[in-house]
Amino acid sequence: MDLTSPSKATHEDRRGRLISYGCIGIITILVVSILYFIASRGLATFFQDHVDLWQFISGTQWNPSVLDKAGHPQVGALPMITTSFMVTLLSAIVATPFAIAAALFMTEIAPQRGSKILQPVMELLVGIPSVVYGFIGLTVIVPIIRTLFGGTGVGILAGTSVLFVMILPTVTSLSVDALNAVPSHLRSASLALGATRWQTIYKVILRAATPRLLTAIIFGMARAFGEALAVQMVIGNAVLMPHGLVSATSTLTSQLTTQIGNTVMGTLPNNALWSLALILLLMSLVFNLLIRFIGKRGRFNP
Structure with a gap:
C-alpha cells in the first residue's frame, strides 16, 4: 500500500475546493461587471454629455430631450430622489410597529400559536408577485384614497400603502430572528428580579435586540x-x-421601468436613466454598509 499517494478523500477535498473557488470567481466577475456597466453608463451623463452634477441632483425639471433657456438639458432628478426617500421612509415607519408587534407575539407572548397563525401569513405575503400588489393597490387602495382625500388617488400615500404590505414580511421575519437571538439568561434574570413579562419585553428584550431590529428595518427600507x-x-x-x-x-x-425602453443606447436620455440606476446602486451600497455597521455593534457579548 502506497502511503505517499493522495487518498480518495483528499482528491474529493481538492475537487470541492476548486469548484467553490470557481463559483466564487464567477460571482465576483458578475458583480464587478454589473458595477462597471452601470457606472460607465451612468457617469457618461457627466463626462460625455457634460451635464453638471449639481444640476442633475438639485434640478426639478426632467425632459432630457429638451434644452432649457440656457441651452442645458433638463435632467433634474430631485423629484424622483425625494419621492423615493419619502415612500421608503414612510413605508418603514408604518411597517415597523406592526412587524415588531407580530414578532413579539410569535416569540414572547404566544410562540406556538403565533407561529401557526402568522408564519403562513408571512409566507403567503412573500410569495405574492409584485404585479399583484400593484394591481390590488390600483383597484382598491387608489379608489379609497380618491374617495377620502380627493384628487386622482395616486401618489406617495398609495405607494406607501402598497410598500407597507410588501416589506412587512421581511421586517417581521428578521425581527423574529433578532428577538430569538437575545440570550435566554437575560429573560430569566429579569423575571427573577420581579419584573413582569411586559417589563421584561420592554426594558430588557427590546433594548438588547435594538441593533438587530434596526438591521431588520434597514433591510425593509x-x-x-x-x-x-x-x-x-x-x-x-x-x-x-x-x-x-x-x-x-x-x-x-x-x-x-417606464422610460428605458423608449430611449436609444448611448444618447443623453438613455445615459440620464442609467445615472438614475447608478443612484439606486449607490443607495444599495449605503444600505449594506449601514447593515454591516449596525450588525457589528449589535453582537451580543458572552
Missing part, C-alpha cells in the same frame, strides 16, 4: 427603495416635486 413594478402602478409616474401625499409623482425605479 432597501427592499422598498428598489421596488419598481408595484410602485409604478400607483405612484402616478409624473416627474413632479411632490406637493402632498396624494399628488402624482415618480420614483427612481418607476421612471427607469
Whole structure:
C-alpha cells in the first residue's frame, strides 16, 4: 500500500475546493461587471454629455430631450430622489410597529400559536408577485384614497400603502430572528428580579435586540427603495416635486421601468436613466454598509 499517494478523500477535498473557488470567481466577475456597466453608463451623463452634477441632483425639471433657456438639458432628478426617500421612509415607519408587534407575539407572548397563525401569513405575503400588489393597490387602495382625500388617488400615500404590505414580511421575519437571538439568561434574570413579562419585553428584550431590529428595518427600507413594478402602478409616474401625499409623482425605479425602453443606447436620455440606476446602486451600497455597521455593534457579548 502506497502511503505517499493522495487518498480518495483528499482528491474529493481538492475537487470541492476548486469548484467553490470557481463559483466564487464567477460571482465576483458578475458583480464587478454589473458595477462597471452601470457606472460607465451612468457617469457618461457627466463626462460625455457634460451635464453638471449639481444640476442633475438639485434640478426639478426632467425632459432630457429638451434644452432649457440656457441651452442645458433638463435632467433634474430631485423629484424622483425625494419621492423615493419619502415612500421608503414612510413605508418603514408604518411597517415597523406592526412587524415588531407580530414578532413579539410569535416569540414572547404566544410562540406556538403565533407561529401557526402568522408564519403562513408571512409566507403567503412573500410569495405574492409584485404585479399583484400593484394591481390590488390600483383597484382598491387608489379608489379609497380618491374617495377620502380627493384628487386622482395616486401618489406617495398609495405607494406607501402598497410598500407597507410588501416589506412587512421581511421586517417581521428578521425581527423574529433578532428577538430569538437575545440570550435566554437575560429573560430569566429579569423575571427573577420581579419584573413582569411586559417589563421584561420592554426594558430588557427590546433594548438588547435594538441593533438587530434596526438591521431588520434597514433591510425593509432597501427592499422598498428598489421596488419598481408595484410602485409604478400607483405612484402616478409624473416627474413632479411632490406637493402632498396624494399628488402624482415618480420614483427612481418607476421612471427607469417606464422610460428605458423608449430611449436609444448611448444618447443623453438613455445615459440620464442609467445615472438614475447608478443612484439606486449607490443607495444599495449605503444600505449594506449601514447593515454591516449596525450588525457589528449589535453582537451580543458572552
